[in-house]
Amino acid sequence: GAVVSQHPSRVICKSGTSVKIECRSLDFQATTMFWYRQFPKQSLMLMATSNEGSKATYEQGVEKDKFLINHASLTLSTLTVTSAHPEDSSFYICSATRGTALDQYFGAGTRLSVL
Amino acid sequence: GESVGLHLPTLSVQEGDNSIINCAYSNSASDYFIWYKQESGKGPQFIIDIRSNMDKRQGQRVTVLLNKTVKHLSLQIAATQPGDSAVYFCADLIGRGGKLIFGQGTELSVKP
Numbered sequence: 001g002a003v004v005s006q007h008p009s010r011v012i013c014k015s016g017t018s019v020k021i022e023c024r025s026l027d028f029q030a031t032t033m034f035w036y037r038q039f040p041k042q043s044l045m046l047m048a049t050s051n052e053g054s055k056a057t058y059e060q061g062v063e064k065d066k067f068l069i070n071h072a073s074l075t076l077s078t079l080t081v082t083s084a085h086p087e088d089s090s091f092y093i094c095s096a097t098r099g100t101a102l103d104q105y106f107g108a109g110t111r112l113s114v115l
Numbered sequence: 116g117e118s119v120g121l122h123l124p125t126l127s128v129q130e131g132d133n134s135i136i137n138c139a140y141s142n143s144a145s146d147y148f149i150w151y152k153q154e155s156g157k158g159p160q161f162i163i164d165i166r167s168n169m170d171k172r173q174g175q176r177v178t179v180l181l182n183k184t185v186k187h188l189s190l191q192i193a194a195t196q197p198g199d200s201a202v203y204f205c206a207d208l209i210g211r212g213g214k215l216i217f218g219q220g221t222e223l224s225v226k227p
Binding site for chain 1: 123147149157159204212213214215217218219
Protein backbone atom coordinates (compact mmCIF):
# COMPACT_ATOMS: atom_id res chain seq x y z
CA GLY A 1 0.00 0.00 0.00
CA ALA A 2 0.93 3.64 -0.32
CA VAL A 3 2.96 4.96 2.60
CA VAL A 4 3.24 8.56 3.70
CA SER A 5 5.87 9.42 6.26
CA GLN A 6 5.67 12.53 8.39
CA HIS A 7 8.53 13.86 10.49
CA PRO A 8 8.89 14.73 13.28
CA SER A 9 6.05 13.02 15.08
CA ARG A 10 6.29 15.42 17.96
CA VAL A 11 8.03 18.75 18.46
CA ILE A 12 8.18 21.17 21.34
CA CYS A 13 9.50 24.64 20.66
CA LYS A 14 9.75 28.05 22.24
CA SER A 15 7.48 30.86 21.22
CA GLY A 16 8.95 32.86 18.36
CA THR A 17 10.92 30.03 16.79
CA SER A 18 10.18 28.33 13.49
CA VAL A 19 9.42 24.66 13.03
CA LYS A 20 9.66 22.60 9.86
CA ILE A 21 7.53 19.50 9.28
CA GLU A 22 8.30 17.08 6.47
CA CYS A 23 5.88 14.93 4.54
CA ARG A 24 7.21 12.22 2.26
CA SER A 25 5.51 9.74 0.00
CA LEU A 26 7.75 6.70 0.34
CA ASP A 27 6.65 4.40 -2.44
CA PHE A 28 4.85 6.60 -4.93
CA GLN A 29 5.10 9.96 -6.58
CA ALA A 30 2.56 12.37 -5.17
CA THR A 31 1.09 14.84 -7.58
CA THR A 32 -0.55 16.73 -4.78
CA MET A 33 -0.06 16.95 -1.05
CA PHE A 34 -2.44 18.42 1.46
CA TRP A 35 -1.82 19.93 4.88
CA TYR A 36 -4.40 19.76 7.64
CA ARG A 37 -4.58 21.04 11.18
CA GLN A 38 -6.51 19.34 13.93
CA PHE A 39 -7.20 20.75 17.38
CA PRO A 40 -8.01 18.37 20.25
CA LYS A 41 -11.40 16.70 19.97
CA GLN A 42 -12.05 18.45 16.68
CA SER A 43 -12.09 17.60 13.03
CA LEU A 44 -9.40 18.02 10.42
CA MET A 45 -9.32 21.41 8.77
CA LEU A 46 -7.62 21.76 5.41
CA MET A 47 -4.92 24.42 5.49
CA ALA A 48 -3.45 24.25 2.02
CA THR A 49 -3.04 22.23 -1.14
CA SER A 50 0.46 21.77 -2.43
CA ASN A 51 1.46 20.85 -5.97
CA GLU A 52 5.00 20.02 -6.94
CA GLY A 53 6.81 22.93 -8.50
CA SER A 54 4.10 25.50 -7.93
CA LYS A 55 2.86 27.73 -5.15
CA ALA A 56 0.57 26.23 -2.58
CA THR A 57 -3.10 27.15 -2.51
CA TYR A 58 -4.15 28.24 0.95
CA GLU A 59 -7.60 27.98 2.43
CA GLN A 60 -9.38 31.10 3.55
CA GLY A 61 -8.12 32.31 6.89
CA VAL A 62 -4.76 30.51 6.71
CA GLU A 63 -1.82 32.91 6.68
CA LYS A 64 0.53 31.93 3.90
CA ASP A 65 3.39 33.94 5.36
CA LYS A 66 3.07 32.11 8.65
CA PHE A 67 2.62 28.62 7.26
CA LEU A 68 5.20 28.29 4.51
CA ILE A 69 4.78 25.31 2.23
CA ASN A 70 7.44 24.04 -0.12
CA HIS A 71 6.86 21.16 -2.50
CA ALA A 72 10.25 20.71 -4.10
CA SER A 73 9.79 17.20 -5.46
CA LEU A 74 7.10 14.63 -6.16
CA THR A 75 7.88 12.88 -2.91
CA LEU A 76 8.47 15.71 -0.44
CA SER A 77 6.48 18.63 0.87
CA THR A 78 7.42 20.71 3.90
CA LEU A 79 5.37 22.93 6.16
CA THR A 80 7.22 25.57 8.14
CA VAL A 81 5.43 27.27 10.99
CA THR A 82 7.20 30.59 11.29
CA SER A 83 7.42 32.55 14.53
CA ALA A 84 5.31 29.96 16.30
CA HIS A 85 3.07 31.01 19.16
CA PRO A 86 1.17 28.92 21.71
CA GLU A 87 -2.04 29.22 19.67
CA ASP A 88 -0.26 27.37 16.84
CA SER A 89 -0.02 24.31 19.05
CA SER A 90 -1.96 21.63 17.24
CA PHE A 91 -1.78 18.31 15.42
CA TYR A 92 -0.61 18.84 11.85
CA ILE A 93 -1.36 16.11 9.34
CA CYS A 94 -0.27 15.80 5.75
CA SER A 95 -1.65 13.63 3.02
CA ALA A 96 -0.47 12.72 -0.44
CA THR A 97 -2.34 11.60 -3.49
CA ARG A 98 -1.24 9.64 -6.51
CA GLY A 99 -3.97 10.98 -8.70
CA THR A 100 -7.06 12.50 -7.20
CA ALA A 101 -8.17 13.83 -3.84
CA LEU A 102 -10.22 10.67 -3.49
CA ASP A 103 -7.05 8.61 -3.18
CA GLN A 104 -5.39 10.40 -0.27
CA TYR A 105 -2.95 8.66 1.99
CA PHE A 106 -2.35 10.29 5.33
CA GLY A 107 0.76 10.68 7.39
CA ALA A 108 0.78 9.88 11.08
CA GLY A 109 0.71 13.54 12.06
CA THR A 110 2.98 15.91 13.96
CA ARG A 111 2.10 17.13 17.41
CA LEU A 112 3.38 20.70 17.78
CA SER A 113 3.55 22.23 21.24
CA VAL A 114 4.66 25.85 21.48
CA LEU A 115 5.72 26.98 24.92
CA GLY B 116 -19.26 17.04 6.07
CA GLU B 117 -19.12 20.34 7.83
CA SER B 118 -16.95 20.76 10.86
CA VAL B 119 -18.44 23.09 13.41
CA GLY B 120 -15.62 22.98 15.96
CA LEU B 121 -17.63 21.28 18.68
CA HIS B 122 -16.43 18.54 20.97
CA LEU B 123 -16.78 15.07 19.55
CA PRO B 124 -19.97 13.12 20.21
CA THR B 125 -19.29 9.69 21.64
CA LEU B 126 -20.79 6.28 21.06
CA SER B 127 -20.23 3.43 23.47
CA VAL B 128 -21.06 -0.12 22.43
CA GLN B 129 -20.54 -3.59 23.79
CA GLU B 130 -18.09 -5.85 22.02
CA GLY B 131 -19.94 -7.97 19.48
CA ASP B 132 -22.78 -5.51 19.00
CA ASN B 133 -23.31 -3.54 15.82
CA SER B 134 -22.37 0.14 15.72
CA ILE B 135 -24.01 2.87 13.71
CA ILE B 136 -22.22 6.15 13.28
CA ASN B 137 -24.04 9.03 11.66
CA CYS B 138 -22.95 12.06 9.72
CA ALA B 139 -24.76 14.99 8.17
CA TYR B 140 -23.33 16.86 5.23
CA SER B 141 -24.28 20.19 3.80
CA ASN B 142 -23.15 20.29 0.19
CA SER B 143 -25.64 18.74 -2.19
CA ALA B 144 -23.02 18.94 -4.96
CA SER B 145 -20.69 16.46 -3.27
CA ASP B 146 -19.77 13.52 -5.50
CA TYR B 147 -18.04 11.22 -3.08
CA PHE B 148 -18.35 10.42 0.58
CA ILE B 149 -15.63 8.73 2.54
CA TRP B 150 -15.38 7.31 6.03
CA TYR B 151 -12.08 7.48 7.90
CA LYS B 152 -10.94 5.93 11.15
CA GLN B 153 -8.48 7.87 13.30
CA GLU B 154 -6.80 6.25 16.25
CA SER B 155 -5.32 8.40 18.97
CA GLY B 156 -2.21 10.25 17.84
CA LYS B 157 -2.39 8.94 14.29
CA GLY B 158 -3.54 10.11 10.91
CA PRO B 159 -6.87 9.11 9.36
CA GLN B 160 -7.16 5.69 7.80
CA PHE B 161 -9.49 5.06 4.85
CA ILE B 162 -12.38 2.71 5.59
CA ILE B 163 -14.85 2.90 2.73
CA ASP B 164 -16.23 5.35 0.22
CA ILE B 165 -19.46 5.73 -1.69
CA ARG B 166 -20.32 7.65 -4.78
CA SER B 167 -23.28 10.02 -4.76
CA ASN B 168 -25.22 7.92 -7.27
CA MET B 169 -25.31 4.99 -4.85
CA ASP B 170 -27.26 4.58 -1.64
CA LYS B 171 -25.45 1.62 -0.13
CA ARG B 172 -22.05 0.04 -0.27
CA GLN B 173 -20.66 -2.85 1.72
CA GLY B 174 -17.16 -3.74 2.75
CA GLN B 175 -15.70 -6.16 5.20
CA ARG B 176 -17.81 -5.76 8.37
CA VAL B 177 -18.76 -2.24 7.31
CA THR B 178 -21.68 -0.81 5.39
CA VAL B 179 -22.16 2.77 4.35
CA LEU B 180 -25.62 4.16 3.67
CA LEU B 181 -26.25 7.41 1.86
CA ASN B 182 -29.53 9.33 1.99
CA LYS B 183 -29.23 12.30 -0.30
CA THR B 184 -32.74 13.48 0.42
CA VAL B 185 -31.84 14.41 3.96
CA LYS B 186 -28.08 14.71 3.34
CA HIS B 187 -27.25 11.96 5.75
CA LEU B 188 -24.53 9.35 5.76
CA SER B 189 -24.08 6.44 8.13
CA LEU B 190 -21.43 3.85 8.81
CA GLN B 191 -22.47 0.52 10.20
CA ILE B 192 -19.88 -1.71 11.80
CA ALA B 193 -20.91 -5.30 12.36
CA ALA B 194 -19.73 -7.28 15.37
CA THR B 195 -17.77 -4.37 16.80
CA GLN B 196 -14.41 -5.25 18.27
CA PRO B 197 -12.15 -3.45 20.76
CA GLY B 198 -9.81 -2.64 17.89
CA ASP B 199 -12.59 -0.58 16.34
CA SER B 200 -12.31 1.97 19.14
CA ALA B 201 -11.30 5.22 17.46
CA VAL B 202 -12.71 8.47 16.13
CA TYR B 203 -14.64 8.11 12.89
CA PHE B 204 -14.92 10.95 10.43
CA CYS B 205 -17.00 11.30 7.35
CA ALA B 206 -15.68 13.46 4.55
CA ASP B 207 -17.12 14.61 1.28
CA LEU B 208 -15.58 15.58 -1.99
CA ILE B 209 -16.77 17.54 -5.00
CA GLY B 210 -15.24 15.92 -8.04
CA ARG B 211 -12.32 13.52 -7.81
CA GLY B 212 -9.91 16.43 -7.90
CA GLY B 213 -11.61 18.52 -5.25
CA LYS B 214 -10.92 19.03 -1.58
CA LEU B 215 -11.91 16.74 1.23
CA ILE B 216 -14.22 18.41 3.72
CA PHE B 217 -14.27 16.55 7.00
CA GLY B 218 -17.30 16.22 9.22
CA GLN B 219 -17.36 16.57 12.97
CA GLY B 220 -16.38 13.03 13.91
CA THR B 221 -17.69 10.50 16.42
CA GLU B 222 -15.65 8.79 19.08
CA LEU B 223 -16.45 5.09 19.25
CA SER B 224 -15.67 3.26 22.46
CA VAL B 225 -16.00 -0.52 22.53
CA LYS B 226 -16.47 -2.17 25.91
CA PRO B 227 -15.10 -5.71 26.22
